[in-house]
Amino acid sequence: MLTLHTADLLVTGPGATPLPSGAVLVDGAGIVRVGPYEEIGAAAPHARVRRWPGVLTPGLLARGADVLLERTYYPDDPYEVTELGADPISGDGALAALKMTEARWGHSARRGTQKLLARGVVAVAGRFTVASVRTAVVRSGLTVVPPAPYEGEPSLDPLAGRESAGQAFHGVLEAGAPARFAVFAVADEAELLARGARTCVATVISGRLLHRRR
Incomplete structure (x- = not known):
């Protein structure tokens, strides 16, 4: 059509x-x-x-998507917000305290990909090592491209830091x-x-x- x-x-x-x-x-x-x-x-x-x-x-293309989806946890709204807050959680100590499992990473990645789609993202650059995260990305429809060098911290907003x-x-x-x-x-x-x-x-x-x- x-x-x-x-x-x-x-x-x-x-x-x-x-x-x-x-x-x-x-x-x-x-x-x-x-x-x-x-x-x-x-x-x-x-x-x-x-x-x-x-x-x-x-x-848009989101850089550092492996960091955004495999080293950042997105609390499940509304079920976890009271306990964890609404902001994404990162850092080895904070993630260790969450006792992350592969299944939990997959659920978080699905929420993360929805946030990316809501920011006009159609492709992500990164190398994914967690199977459930790879599955979430593929099912989201986002195109995966090889990682490339970039300056600054990865951001859900691909326009951040751009000229x-x-x-x-x-x-x-x-x-x-x-x-x-x-x-x-x-x-x-x-x-x-x-x-x-x-x-x-x-x-x-x-x-x-x-x-x-x-």
Whole structure:
């Protein structure tokens, strides 16, 4: 089924000229066409239309995902928040006190991947050694890429520490490319970088809407 995603502003990749009222036409898991909404909408009148506020960009890449998902514990809300608090838990001592098991790591990783999807993440860089974590990542739909050197601490927000929003983009939006993108409730790339990935309102991977802000 054809789906036409359109937003106030479309950014197809790092350094690309923003396109007002741009659109991405998706068929299954791939992108068919990218361009002005009026033009693509006229060419595909039967496509389902999803209108989003803000800026539509390529999805984001989270660095250091092995640290985020295998060395950080995400308390189960609401069941553990009273005892553990809502913030992620890291550090050898704190994790040892939790008496982590592989099953518990898997549950935590599922909560972690949901947090990443809610920040427009479509791909993660890291090497996973815990089987239940690998399973959680694969089932989430996130693409796994090899780890690469980076500065600073890993963050759930891939825009943290970046000099431009484009540095966090994973891939470009063009005909024939996988349908992996995100929409952020901001006016432009500068505001996206300033406010961060928590402004995400939608994340699409392989043409599927895996996160939508309620």
